[in-house]
Amino acid sequence: xxxxxTVAATAAALSLFTPSANADPRAEPARxxxxxxxxxxxxxxxxxxxxxxxxxxxxxxxxxxRDQVISGSPMFGQLARGLAGEGVASLRVDExxxxxxxxxxxADFRERLPHVAAMIDAAAIEAxxxxxxxxxxxxxxxxxxxxxxxxxxxxxxxxxxxAPPVLPGRDVWIDQQVxxxxxxxxxxxxxxxANVETALNAVVDAVxxxxxxxxxxxxxxxFDAAGLLEVLRADGTLDGAIARMQSAEMxxxxxYDPRPALxxxxxxxxxxxxxxxxxxxxxxxxAPLDAIAGxxxxxxxxxxxxxxxxxxxxxxxxEHVFGEMVLDPAxxxxxxxxxxxx
Numbered sequence: 592x593x594x595x596x597t598v599a600a601t602a603a604a605l606s607l608f609t610p611s612a613n614a615d616p617r618a619e620p621a622r623x624x625x626x627x628x629x630x631x632x633x634x635x636x637x638x639x640x641x642x643x644x645x646x647x648x649x650x651x652x653x654x655x656x657r658d659q660v661i662s663g664s665p666m667f668g669q670l671a672r673g674l675a676g677e678g679v680a681s682l683r684v685d686e687x688x689x690x691x692x693x694x695x696x697x698a699d700f701r702e703r704l705p706h707v708a709a710m711i712d713a714a715a716i717e718a719x720x721x722x723x724x725x726x727x728x729x730x731x732x733x734x735x736x737x738x739x740x741x742x743x744x745x746x747x748x749x750x751x752x753x754a755p756p757v758l759p760g761r762d763v764w765i766d767q768q769v770x771x772x773x774x775x776x777x778x779x780x781x782x783x784x785a786n787v788e789t790a791l792n793a794v795v796d797a798v799x800x801x802x803x804x805x806x807x808x809x810x811x812x813x814f815d816a817a818g819l820l821e822v823l824r825a826d827g828t829l830d831g832a833i834a835r836m837q838s839a840e841m842x843x844x845x846x847y848d849p850r851p852a853l854x855x856x857x858x859x860x861x862x863x864x865x866x867x868x869x870x871x872x873x874x875x876x877x878a879p880l881d882a883i884a885g886x887x888x889x890x891x892x893x894x895x896x897x898x899x900x901x902x903x904x905x906x907x908x909x910e911h912v913f914g915e916m917v918l919d920p921a922x923x924x925x926x927x928x929x930x931x932x933x
Contacts (some may be wrong), residue, residue: 606804614636615639616636616638616639616672616675616676617636617637617638617639617901618625618634618636618637618774619635619636619637620632620633620634621633621634621635621682621684621713622636622711622919623684623710624709624769625687625694625705625709625726626694626704626705626706626709627708628693628695628843629687629690629693629694629695629883630693630694630885631684631685631686631687631692631706631709631710632682632685632691632692633657633682633684633685633692634657634658634671634680634682634683634684634755635682635717636671636672636674636675636680636681636682636683637675637680637682637703638674638675638676638678638679639675639829640678640814641678642678642679642680642681642721642926643678643679643723643930644680644718644723644724644725644726644810644926644927644930645679645681645682645717645718645721645723645724645725645726646674646679646680646681646682646726646727646728647681647682647683647707647710647711647714647716647726647727647728647925648667648670648681648682648683648728648730649703649707649710649727649728649729649730649731649733649734649736649737649803650667650686650730650731650732650733651729651731651733651734651754652731653686653689653732654686654688654689654696654697655667655685655689656685656686656689656690657675657683657684657685657690658683658911659683659730661899661901661911661916662899662901662911662912662913662914662916663913663914663915663916664858664914664916664917666730666859666900666901666918667683668732668894668901668916669839669917669918669923670684670923671683671922673851673918673922673923673924674923674926674927675741676923676927677923677924677927677928678694678927679722679923679926679927679930680702680887682710682713682714682717684710686703686706687703687706688709692693693920694883697761698838698839698840699839699840699843699844700732700735700840700843700844700847701739701843703736703851704736704739704740707727707736707737707740708740708743708744710744711725711727711740711747711823712744712779713744715744715746716785716897718746718878719746720751724749724930724932725746725747725748726747726748726750726751726930726931726932727740727744727749727750727751728747728750728751728752728753728918728926729750729751729752729753729755730753730754730755731754731755731870731871731898732756732844733753734752734754734755734846734916734931735755735756735849737750737752737853738750738752738782738849738852738853738856739844739852741856741857741858742837742852742855747858747889747929748858748859748929748932748933749838749858749859749860749861749932749933750856750858750859750860750878751859751861751862751863751930752841752859752861752862752863753922754863754864754865754868754870754871755849755853755862755864755871755876756849756871756876757849757850757853757876757877757879757880758848758849758850758875758876758879759845759846759847759848759849760844760845760846760847760848761795761799761845761846762875763871763872763876764791764793764795764845764877765788766796766856766872766875767788767870767871767872768787768791769784769788769791770812770869770872770890771869772787772817773783774869776817776818779817783787783816783817783818785811786816787817789816790812790813790815790816791813792809792811793805793809794806794809794810794813794836795845796809797809798841798842798845798846799842799846801835801842805838806833806836806837807833808835809836810829810832810836811829811833813845814832817827838928841872846897846906850883850911851884853880855882856885857885857891858887858931858933859886859887859891859931859932859933860885860888860890860929860931861888861889861891861925861926861929861931862877862880862886862888862890862891863892863893863898863900863925863926864876864877864890864891864892864893864896864929865892865893865897865898865899865900866892866893866894866895866896867895867896867897867908867909868896868897868898869897869898869909870898871898873892877890877931887931887933888931889929889931891920891921891925893922893925895908895909896908896919896922897909899916899918900918900919900922901916901917901918901919902916902917902919903915904917905914908926927931
């Protein structure tokens with residue numbers, strides 16, 4: 592049975608707002624054929640010296656460009672540079688239909704599987720030529736995609752899963768919404784919170800049944816319980832929320848259980864949660880991940896880190912300041928020091 596390890600010592604040893612330094616990482620353009628009409632444009636980033644490993648970065652729920660910009664700051668761009676500073680190369684791309692990539696924007700995460708597989712095919716050639724391990728890294732939704740692709744690609748030597756959902760989508764999503772309601776609307780009563788949770792369960796039940804009228808009624812009841820209905824109806828947000836819950840994307844996510852794919856992984860895995868992640872709660876997801884962890888798995892919890900492992904200087908943990916977010920350099924250091932390989 593694996594233990595949960597906290598990286599407080601690692602975080603304390605590094606200055607939070609001083610990125611890992613590499614004198615001159617070398618960037619090269621990437622163009623990857625990923626289907627009849629899809630070419631993924633992106634970037635290879637190589638460290639100044641010999642690379643110790645090559646990591647393919649898979650973005651979360653988007654659509655995202657190669658840098659996965661969060662609150663105006665390039666999370667994946669900073670991660671790639673941080674990894675280069677630790678001697679690790681990376682490949683990251685614009686998702687289909689985003690930035691310089693061609694093709695249609697994907698509707699749900701399963702449509703991204705062949706695109707990530709094409710990235711692995713291209714990266715495997717580079718990794719083999721250099722005699723270095725190939726690692727697949729996914730963040731959030733990307734951490735659901737990575738195990739599915741790895742099962743079909745033996746070239747992958749290990750996985751890094753950042754903020755990985757482990758329980759079924761409905762459980763993760765309901766917990767996410769309840770947590771955010773409590774944080775964003777602290778003046779509601781316990782009865783109000785209970786009514787919100789009841790409405791959320793009704794919404795998910797309706798999504799699973801593909802009952803569009805029930806979805807609309809459930810979303811309306813959800814925001815009514817939260818005291819937001821009239822405001823959201825007036826500014827048009829309500830219609831957008833209903834449409835999103837009626838989408839195929841939400842049906843796919845809410846009905847998906849990541850555990851079978853995770854259980855099937857026979858390679859080393861490094862899973863990293865943020866201690867204060869309100870999107871994918873470590874309290875909810877790390878125990879079931881530990882229960883299915885295989886040989887060579889390692890599970891870490893980064894202190895004071897949210898879903899994106901980013902902070903703004905002077906801001907409280909979890910507080911986002913647009914354009915001023917910096918990735919905790921302890922993340923790149925932890926990945927480089929704990930490369931999940933045999």
